[in-house]
Amino acid sequence: xxxxxxxxxxxxxxxxxxxxxxxxxxxxxxxxxxxxxxxxxxxxxxxxxxxxxxxxxxxxxxxxxxxxxxxxxxxxxxxxxxxxxxxxxxxxxxxxxxxxxxxxxxxxxxxxxxxxxxxxxxxxxxxxxxxxxxxxxxxxxxxxxxxxxxxxxxxxxxxxxxxxxxxxxxxxxxxxxxxxxxxxxxxxxxxxxxxxxxxxxxxxxxxxxxxxxxxxxxxxxxxxxxxxxxxxxxxxxxxxxxxxxxxxxxx
Ligand code: ARG
Numbered sequence: 001x002x003x004x005x006x007x008x009x010x011x012x013x014x015x016x017x018x019x020x021x022x023x024x025x026x027x028x029x030x031x032x033x034x035x036x037x038x039x040x041x042x043x044x045x046x047x048x049x050x051x052x053x054x055x056x057x058x059x060x061x062x063x064x065x066x067x068x069x070x071x072x073x074x075x076x077x078x079x080x081x082x083x084x085x086x087x088x089x090x091x092x093x094x095x096x097x098x099x100x101x102x103x104x105x106x107x108x109x110x111x112x113x114x115x116x117x118x119x120x121x122x123x124x125x126x127x128x129x130x131x132x133x134x135x136x137x138x139x140x141x142x143x144x145x146x147x148x149x150x151x152x153x154x155x156x157x158x159x160x161x162x163x164x165x166x167x168x169x170x171x172x173x174x175x176x177x178x179x180x181x182x183x184x185x186x187x188x189x190x191x192x193x194x195x196x197x198x199x200x201x202x203x204x205x206x207x208x209x210x211x212x213x214x215x216x217x218x219x220x221x222x223x224x225x226x227x228x229x230x231x232x233x234x235x236x237x238x239x240x241x242x243x244x245x246x247x248x249x250x251x
Contacts, residue, residue, distance in 0.1 A: 035062065057247050060243045064243070065231055090217060093217075108218075110217070110220075113231050116211075117212070119210070121202050124175075136157060138161065143171055144168045148210060168189055172197060188248060
């Protein structure tokens with residue numbers, strides 16, 4: 001009888017241990033005292049290189065949030081399609097990359113409050129004859145891999161017509177070189193790319209309107225709450241708008 005009892009005790013104890021381990025404690029940040037941000041820094045004015053330094057709207061917003069939380073900001077530049085994986089695997093705390101909130105991404109990560117709006121637009125060569133979305137039928141379309149532009153274009157025109165590039169710049173370069181007929185990308189980077197490259201123009205049609213937010217690990221509710229609290233305060237006191245206005249001059 002005694003034996004059975006102690007056996008039961010061992011069983012209960014080990015069960016608690018298993019359950020206890022199963023509910024893995026999620027650290028508030030990957031590295032103590034540091035907010036590690038994953039991004040893809042080829043997306044002006046949200047994130048881009050100024051010499052060797054990464055600057056932009058997302059960087060300044062992340063810095064302002066980090067300051068509020070008493071954390072140091074560390075930026076990790078990577079391919080766009082690695083950002084969500086980095087957040088999921090606990091390699092980064094937040095993904096901030098002009099990233100659109102989508103149903104599909106919500107299956108993998110949580111999103112913070114939205115801090116900006118993005119619009120998918122179409123860049124073509126001046127005088128290309130492409131004037132509307134209908135004209136894109138059967139044309140070669142350049143996109144940045146795994147972005148919403150890629151997802152929409154592939155859905156609508158079929159993967160045979162969609163050319164994926166690792167960076168937005170590379171898609172635009174392909175357009176300049178005549179390797180693709182159009183590029184679908186977010187409006188603010190589009191404006192930057194058109195200014196930087198002669199002979200390009202943006203179609204007046206808006207392809208899709210989207211919300212940008214920070215991606216955070218699903219299990220890290222503490223960070224999500226704290227990030228949101230800080231972000232909301234920065235939206236309310238006008239800091240976020242000030243940062244956006246600094247990089248996007250009023251037309
Ligand atoms: N808004 C688009 C998306 O979420 C494109 C974002 C690309 N961002 C970047 N930093 N390259 O899919």
